Amino acid sequence: MKKIVLTGACGALGSKLREPLSKLADELLSTDIAEAPAKLLENESFVQADLADLAAIEALMQGAEMVVHFGAIPDERSFEELLGPNYIGAYTVWEAAHRAGARRVVYASSVHAVGLQETMAGHDTDVPHRPDSFYGLSKCFAEDMAKMFWEKRGLEAVCLRIMSCTPEPQNARALHTWLSHGDLVRLVEASVTTPVTGFTVAWGVSANSRASVSNHKIPFLGYHPRDNAEDWADRLLPASKTPDPSDRAQRSLGGPFAVVPLGESGVAAIKRMSAQD
Template identity: 35%
Template sequence: MKILVTGAAGTIGQVAMVGLADRGHTVVGLDRVPAPEGYDESTNDWHTADCADADAVADVFAVHRLDAVVHLAGNPGEASLPDSLTSHVVTTAALLDAMVEHGVTRIVHASSNHAVGRTPRRELLGIDTPPRPDTFYGVAKVAAEALLSLYADRHGIDAVACRIGSFQPQPESVRQLSTWLSPDDCVRMFEAGLTAPSPGYAVLYGISANTRAWWDLEPGRRLGYQPQDDAEEFAQLVAASPQDEDEAAHVGGAFVGESMQRPALDRA
């Protein structure tokens, strides 16, 4: 399978590029920055462009006969509402339009737990939980998921939205003992999203097989995602913090706090 990975220079993007290549796929990187040091750009498998630029995205699709897209590009932090929508929704739209034009029918999208981040903590959160974003970042992820659903219905695209928890080499807080996604499980998740038979539009929670998991892994397992790692392995290394109680009150953790609040629009 020939796969376009957007945000390929990012933390998750670099893991995806290597991990998917190790699984036998041909990967093409797309990012606003040049390829990381050591990457062989002579292969023509790296493109430096902004995913919000629909013409630039279309040019990449014209160069390669792609089979699928793993969309990881986007600002992982909070920004103004217009900037967040551009970063997560406009980029997704540019890719979906190019997919329709070039007959590419599979996309795996890096959504976020912050699409439901304002949801109070309960025993196990399912994918049927209504959207309840905690930030403009979360709002943009909700909108991107809606756009994927529209293109699945309108154009028959298979779109898997992965509501990623806390991607780290290892968990670094008590919250992350519940929300951690390991690098190896991240690749397993993308592989499942790319190969699940006819998922249509589907949502899964992107976490490892954590003993303390807050989110239901069964929807991902139905798509073939079988996580192997458990944050509990690192529990003895994670120190308690005064912030732990607040971070456990809502599924979005610190994104619910006042420090993340800002006006929707930047004004001069």
Template identity: 40%
Template sequence: MTAPRTVLLTGAAGGLGTLMRELLPPYGYRLRLFDQRPVETIENAGNAGNAGNAAGEAEVITAELADREALGEAVRGVDAIVHFAGISLEAPFEKILRANIEGTYHLYEAAREAGVRRIVFASSNHAVGFTPRPADGSGAIGVDTPRRPDTYYGLSKGFGEDLASLYWDLHGIETVSVRIGSCCPEPTTVRMLSTWLSPADAARLLHAALTAPDVGHTVVYGSSANTRLWWDLSSARALGYEPRDDAEPYAAALLAAQGELDDDNPEHAHLGGSFCTDPPQWPH
């Protein structure tokens, strides 16, 4: 599959969407931006544009996923979709249902109607959050580990993966579901030494997911090449993903400030970290 010319980026005003608005265009993508909140473009923010197209030059659609007319306009003519839209933390089930479950269904229906053949779905490590934490650096947790969501949020990501599988089997829409770890400029907790996905590696992974041939429905973990990595990245590497970053340079300072992970601490015992507490705590 050649690199898509136009990619719809949902959730473009969110944290990850904002990062990818700058990092994806240099790979040759022209972005169409979709969010229920106004998107502050690079042009409006006063920054220089990137190669390929500046986010300030991108088409912007401000609407909710429940707006079927606006969503139909958003997907029309695009070559692929990167779906980040939705609630990214725990919330009451009714809100998760509307934004993450019904919203993702609306997106897939719009893609089917428009003939879009490739979607990259932002799943989450929280779909398997109650899986016990392995020894640091073992890389033992594969994508075939049973799903054990740690929140309604994690539950919604499991639904999204299954919906993607259904639309591949039923309608031939290919999806790469990325179980994103902790995507931020630098790790801020000891847990993130294992789960960190640098923004630059996130863009590399998305590019691989958008361009790899014959993905059907593929599930991958989204992480950098961390020394303390918990997850098996082989399915991501099979797409052509080659992570270049490692959280280890941040380890000494974080360990000195926070100490080692302790399995007797409920925030440390499972993959989902503080999401596995009642009530869930933040950050990712």
């Protein structure tokens, strides 16, 4: 490809994608509201920009064939705080990608778009929206917009419902939700290089023996995860407290996000849960 644009390039996950994406295109243009990384790759340029600024995003999209959109606030906040980066920012990315003639947007969606669904229900990629937070609602908004842009304008999209993406599983819940950094890269690479995707939803999850969701309906995407959280089960399970089956955080795909008040950090709740485990 000639050019890939990566938003959220300085974030925890976006920073893991810079090098692999740089190998898939002549030019990688990375962008973030934060300042540029200390060192850029040989074929990488960087533009500091606010996702809510349509003119700025449109300018950096020129000539892009593929957009990997990982820029956002990655946690629950008040609706007002999320409005610019997560809601308006998603619109500006799709609108600017369309105006630039891009072929596809690969989007960092989240399990929290369906976070109030039951964990034990065995969901595939067709599970309907059931957000657990304003953050999850922003992912529903972007997924619905992505589908509309595909159906009305022909702009492809792959929406990755990322679960628990960390270097190692952090708690017992992660035995079914974990996405390794290596599998994250494999998932994004597959989403970029698959010839035709239309509008596709994919679960961002590794090959966990206890996975609560399934990508069996989208084999055409060519995503083949290699890592399995079960390798950490012996360490995680003995340390865990006896689960309470009446606890909605235990029963819901969104975990603690399902029970924290709207606007209150779900990431902080997950950290507390991991510390207790």
